[in-house]
Amino acid sequence: MRLKAAKPIVVRGKKLGGDKPLICFPLVGKTPEAALEEAKKAISGSPDVIELRVDAWNFITDKQTSMKVLGDIRKLTDIPLLLTCRSHLEGGFQEVSAESRNALYKGAIEEKLVDLVDIELISGYEEIKNLKQIASPRDVYVIVSFHDFKKTPPKEVIFATIAKEIAFGGDVAKVAVMPQSMEDVLILMSATLMARREFPDIPLITMSMGALGSITRIAGWLFGSDLTFAVGVASSAPGQIPAGELREVYKLLYSLYLNE
Incomplete structure (x- = not known):
């Protein structure tokens, strides 16, 4: 039986940490026009969450334009929006200064x-x-994340990373790692299960990347991962599965594990 979060987060009617995993579409358009067009296409696919990968934006240092694009996307939909500015060190499309990121996040x-x-x-x-301190009073949830695009750390290290993310104030803890073997994939899922049992109140997002780790994007929710990234319009990381195919697989899993 799936181990769901004891205290799921509800965002615009979507429950992160509930019986079913949420499906998130990442958006990686580079220009204002591309960002808006991609958002419209994503919305038509009815994801549970839309991730705005603003590190892909070629106008990210222009706060005024960035804020306008965010506002335009917000007007298009009531789907929960996740704002992400990934560092180049952890797989971002470009290096964005902390100052630019913080200014956009704050705004x-x-x-x-x-x-x-x-x-x-x-x-x-x-x-x-x-x-x-800025987000919590405004009911905006903070995901504290870690990504390793080269390897899968030992189980104990992954667990300790999740524990640190929570200790640092994460409302949600996220870990994404790259497997070199099927044993690495098992390590990620085992660490996820361990973290879910140790931190039952906190929603988790975990995945093993690449083709080798694709199974974690399908079955990870059974071990405690509460959200998966799928290809709705474009991929933002290796191993993401097209949303339509993922939903078909989930239907089978729900019939087995949730009696649907």
Whole structure:
């Protein structure tokens, strides 16, 4: 039986940590026009969450334009929006200064344009604490994340990373790692199960990337992962599965595990 979060987060009617995993479409358009067009296509696919990968934007340093695009996307839909500015070190499309990221995050949160924000664990406790102080009073949830595109750390290290993300104030803890073997895939799922049991209140997002790790994007929810990224319009990481195919597989799993 699936181990769901004891205290799921409800965002615009979507439950992160409930019986079923949420499906998130990442958007990686580079220009204002591409970002809006991609958003419209994503909305037509009815994802549970839309991730705005603003590190892909070639106008990210222009706060005024960035805020306008965020506002335009917000007007298009009531689907929960996740704002992510991934660092180049952890798989981002370009290097964006902390100052540019923080300014955009602050503006987007204060204007209530997004529902969740992602900040990497390597940003440090003070950066995360400052973001939480802005986000929490406005009911915006903070995902603290870690990504390793080269390897899969030992189970104990993955668990310790999740524990640190939670200790630093994450409303949601996220870990994505790259497997070199099927044993690595098992390590990620085992660490996820361990974390779910140890931290039952906190929603988790975990995945093993690449083709080798694709099974975690399908079956990870049975071990405690509460959201999976799928290809609705474009892929943002290796191993993401087309949304239509993922939903068909989920129907089978739901019939087996949820009696649907």
